[in-house]
Amino acid sequence: MWLPLLGLVLGISLGLLSDIQIPQVYDNYLSIAVLAALDTLFGGIRAHLQQVYDDKVFISGFFFNIALAAALAFLGVHLGVDLYLAAIFAFGVRLFQNIAVIRRILLVKWTERGKVTNTNAH
């Protein structure tokens, strides 16, 4: 539980301390990449909780999603259509769905645990 959080903190501090700045032209790509990464992450957590987690799916999904989103944004820039909005929309919706599923699973687990402790107490 703590190890992933530590990773997050480490990543953030690394990014802030290194003071890297992306040119404004590539802003879209990075924001989409962040969104794709978050989407994959929550997908992975959900899969883990539903006990259908697969390493290959997780890792390939992570990189493939990012690449796809970046490609879409690139295409959008060249076609003059804000295609990256499509990616943001898709990832956003999926993010919410995944989080909703995670919430439900956690709720179920929590109530079950409450029941177990209740039965133990009686």
Next chain:
Amino acid sequence: MRKTIHWRFTMILLLVGFMTAVQFNSMKNPKERDTRDIWAIRQDLASEKRFHSELLSEIRELDKTILTYKSLNIENTGRALTQTVDKLYRQAGVTDVEGPGIIIKVRPSAESVALGLPITGISPDLLTRFVNELNRFKSIIFEIDGKRYSILSSIRDINGMTTVNGLNVSTPPFSMKIISPTYADSEKIYNYLVASAIHDDFYLDDLILEVGEPEMAVEIRGYPERLENQFLEELPKGE
């Protein structure tokens, strides 16, 4: 199995955190757009260059001082120090100075004399304007109606009288003296003042400015009072 999952998540979260932080960095510091056109940039460049050359000449001067100190033996150190002090006094405007310069006379205009208008003193605003006009030229020394104008001097209205260094400027006619480093500089100042628009400002106040021809020797008296030192302090000895 659990452990590898944790590692994967850690790596992914590390990446996410890094990317978010980079994004945050990029968003937080948008580079300010440089909207100067080529002339503005040239002007900035010119002012920087002027500053550069000023600094260089200052360095040269200080180097010279260091060299004098180094080349002197112990007996002459006192003399070198006296020289430096003299130079500083000269810079501060305490000593009498003689050099090439021009004499400017301020008189009431012919019309005001003909019409019998009362002669009023020069206003502090006009005098300040004139001093500003003169300050375009570097390292000039000047005197207004016998009062040495130094860095610490002030032009003020005290009870309705225009004063320089707290002393009244007499009602016109009176004269002002300017000393410049070289005769050529004096000529430059003369040419500038003859063509300057400051004459119009004087004429509005019923005064005329008579700019005299450059002379080889103009004498200006030093600032007579003690200079007040508010900010600099002497270091205790031996430190």
